[in-house]
Amino acid sequence: xxxxxxxxxxxxxxxxxxxxxxxxxxxxxxxxxxxxxxxxxxxxxxxxxxxxxxxxxxxxxxxxxxxxxxxxxxxxxxxxxxxxxxxxxxxxxxxxxxxxxxxxxxxxxxxxxxxxxxxxxxxxxxxxxxxxxxxxxxxxxxxxxxxxxxxxxxxxxxxxxxxxxxxxxxxxxxxxxxxxxxxxxxxxxxxxxxxxxxxxxxxxxxxxxxxxxxxxxxxxxxxxxxxxxxxxxxxxxxxxxxxxxxxxxxxxxxxxxxxxxxxxxxxxxxxxxxxxxxxxxxxxxxxxxxxxxxxxxxxxxxxxxxxxxxxxxxxxxxxxxxxxxxxxxxxxxxxxxxxxxxxxxxxxxxxxxxxxxxxxxxxxxxxxx
Numbered sequence: 001x002x003x004x005x006x007x008x009x010x011x012x013x014x015x016x017x018x019x020x021x022x023x024x025x026x027x028x029x030x031x032x033x034x035x036x037x038x039x040x041x042x043x044x045x046x047x048x049x050x051x052x053x054x055x056x057x058x059x060x061x062x063x064x065x066x067x068x069x070x071x072x073x074x075x076x077x078x079x080x081x082x083x084x085x086x087x088x089x090x091x092x093x094x095x096x097x098x099x100x101x102x103x104x105x106x107x108x109x110x111x112x113x114x115x116x117x118x119x120x121x122x123x124x125x126x127x128x129x130x131x132x133x134x135x136x137x138x139x140x141x142x143x144x145x146x147x148x149x150x151x152x153x154x155x156x157x158x159x160x161x162x163x164x165x166x167x168x169x170x171x172x173x174x175x176x177x178x179x180x181x182x183x184x185x186x187x188x189x190x191x192x193x194x195x196x197x198x199x200x201x202x203x204x205x206x207x208x209x210x211x212x213x214x215x216x217x218x219x220x221x222x223x224x225x226x227x228x229x230x231x232x233x234x235x236x237x238x239x240x241x242x243x244x245x246x247x248x249x250x251x252x253x254x255x256x257x258x259x260x261x262x263x264x265x266x267x268x269x270x271x272x273x274x275x276x277x278x279x280x281x282x283x284x285x286x287x288x289x290x291x292x293x294x295x296x297x298x299x300x301x302x303x304x305x306x307x308x309x310x311x312x313x314x315x316x317x318x319x320x321x322x323x324x325x326x327x328x329x330x331x332x333x334x335x336x337x338x339x340x341x342x343x344x345x346x347x348x349x350x351x352x353x354x355x356x357x358x359x360x361x362x363x364x365x366x367x368x369x
Contacts, residue, residue: 001025001276004131006124010042010099011248011265012137013106014051018269020110020117021055023276027116028131029107032123035139037100041162041185041192043071043172043259044094045349047266056109066105067098067187070170074258076361078176081308084361085171086258089353096172096185126244133276137248146237152297153233154304154317155180155255157199159207162190163215164222172259177214179207179313183256190224196255199230201313235293240282245272252293257303260296263349267292295348298324306363334359 001023005015008031019025052058063070071094073087088094111117126134141147165186173184180197195211208228215221235252239245247268254260271285280288301324304317324330329347336342337355344352358364 002131003027004129004134005029007137010103013103014265015135015269016110017106028118028120030120030122030124033121041096041187042099043096043185045259045263046092046094047263049095063095066101069096069186071096072170074172074174076174080363086357098187134244136246136250138250140249147234148237150233153255154320155196155198157197157230159195159211159228161193161226162224163220165191166219176309178311204228238286239289240285257300260349298330299348299350
């Protein structure tokens, strides 16, 4: 089997590591050196450090060398009447990671040390490579005709700033703001803040001013970098077609609340592996993919159902998220979550404990869990 991976960003590097670890395929990785790498901090769920520890033996020394930090959970500030912490249970912990350093680490481990793959600097599409199967990790599409543009996500723009850290943090910050919400992802040499908002409601200038004022009050003054852009929330209509699987932003983009992105990247790698080993069909994989994305949408949307901030954005977000209360899978969980005998399969990236923590924290359930 000859496998081609298009793109060596985070999704491409994780795909390379997955198939290099679990198969003996011949693998070519194609990339375009003219594309600038995005030096951002990323939060992860437990899926990624678990996978990297199992496949590469990654340990905490490696995480430190990659400018990473421990992630014990997510601290939600201003989302409900009381702030709350969505935590991992002991002894589990996840990681915050420097995306470019992670990519280079995975490429070095799989190409230089394992010496099993070819890295090719060439801009190609899936029809131009000599391979039995292709994993397309080429990033955001130019044409969305094969994608579902979802209206269930409440934000479509972000202002990102990076600051010198003023203290060490072992968790992701997630702060409700007047016009949206803001994440804080701590790395060793900087902390990345991102203010997510709706560009149809608020202007970039308003967001930048509010963001700077908020951070200045918390003594973040040494700004290193700032950027802003609008985005679409989308997922592929048929993610697995013929001999091609799409992954990363070539497959989907949903706002980063709950850090679901890399967990879905890992799932797509698993489904692709199962297709190639004839344990599931492409039709099954596409069904699993669509259901998983819809569950992530609900996981994200839950956070907007019961806001405490009164503003045009939060009124819009609350109304736009009401579809969740009519979703049969969500209603089934709500009706049975307090039942210890209820069999709970993971819902998107959440297990039963995550569901309970967030529903309690967001004051969505009125009975004791």
